[in-house]
Amino acid sequence: MTIQRDEVLKIARLARLELTDAELASLGDDLNKILAYVEQLSALDTTGVPSLEHAAEAGDTWRDDVSRPSLPRERGLAVAPAVADGCFQVPKIIE
């Protein structure tokens, strides 16, 4: 199966990546090559085989519900690209 340019564009939008035409073309080629390689998995019979999400031995772990100090606001904001009124500032969201 080969993915076409419009599908590459759709994936890029889902991934929030604005790609140039050149990037769309080369990434499309790369993806098709990689997908052709991973296609070999379809030869593997996995009927009735459960999924393995991770190899951790513990399942969910719990801690006591005790409050502890979090990062002070000014230290959290100090690394932000833009700040206003003690908040992260972003471009206009609503018209």
Add this chain to the structure above:
Amino acid sequence: MEPHSWTIHEARERLDNGRITATGLTRSVLARIEAVEPRVAAFNTVCADMALEQAAAADRRLQAGERGGLLGIPLALKDNMITQGVATTCSSRILKNFVPPADGAMAARFKEQGAINLGKTNLDEFAMGSSTENSATQITRNPWNLERAPGGSSGGAAACVAADMALAALGSDTGGSIRQPAALCGVVGLKPTYGRVSRYGLVAFASSLDQIGPITKDVADAAIVLGAIAGRDPLDATSSARPVPDYSRGLKDGIKGLRIGVPREYFIDGMDAPVADAVRAAIDTLKGLGATVREISLPHTRYAVATYYLVATAEASSNLGRYDGVRYGHRAMDARDLLEMYMATRDQGFGPEVKRRIMLGTYALSAGYYDAYYKKAQQARTLILKDFTDAFGQVDVIATPTSPTGAFRLGERTADPLQMYLSDIFTISINLAGLPGMSQPCGVDGNGMPVGLQLIGKAFDEATMLRAGWAFEQATAFHKAKPSL
């Protein structure tokens, strides 16, 4: 021998005897960095002043009678582990100016133990790569041949240890990123069992695979560093509460009767013959030391790379969603609205390999393809783990090559992403199965470049793997070879 070329255990003895101070040791290492770093380019950041302050603090603790552990030992951190007040870039433009507001678990552990943090080592951007050439900061060179790649993604960490610019370093390993560069640079690299070491403050790539571990000059040092960083951390829910053994204690117990399995699928067509020969000779050495060797089969090995590149990229596409230009890191400044800002920020901030993997992962998770790709890969992962579980019913340790070739030339594999992915063919399964694995030097290839022997242990049985590796070192001198720089 200059102090910078010591192992941790050699330095430990001298620090504890008062024959050298932490400051003296740190000065020796900093002088070494000044002398060879311009040629090797292993570090994104060197923290000389901070290191000397930490050395002075370590000397005060030594004077007060404190001993052992990592106290006074100069080490380096891969630049994907957050450090308060010291830039943490992941070798990405998107984090170019990111100075974390807090320490991760490893930086915190260094401070508690009195280790000296020399700085942050180069990596493939977000640890995605096998040569460190995907770094947005610089090209790190292999200390054994400056025209060759150090491997990756922890290429800076492996190169800095091989070049005696740190006594040891911490790397991270998602598909081989500690073991493969350790093999290519002729040092020891250990990926612990999934859950053995806290990943709090490790910038996430693929969370079901990522694990932190040591890169050291010998196996005894790997045991020391692993013991110092392992253990439960309430800030990492995947970290195990199992007690941490004293990994140094059992090292010398010998390997008489140890059952070593050699998987036939790991000696493949197209593999570099001198690499296969060196690894087979190493297995003979282990046999000569009293181990019993038998051939085993891990039949799903050939599906590992495909499985990995679906699982790892799916997780990466989700983990890297956080780089949106809002809270930290790079932001595209001329965007008119939020969506445009996200898209332009990520286009400007990420390099080609990161984009490639985000795209592949997004595709594998997208509606209509999830079952064919992501779910299929997770089922294959079950079968790969079962291969190991079955094998470990018969053997205690598995021995393989770490990488099918020695260090390749810079630029040689950058044009073909798939060829680069195949560099990790022998290391990837171990991450998928969550097992511990260690690479150590066992010879040279036809170009005079180091070859790595990989030992794989049962889950949480790093001790047996270390014991076998230590026995091999005692019988050989490969770990003592140093590049001339």
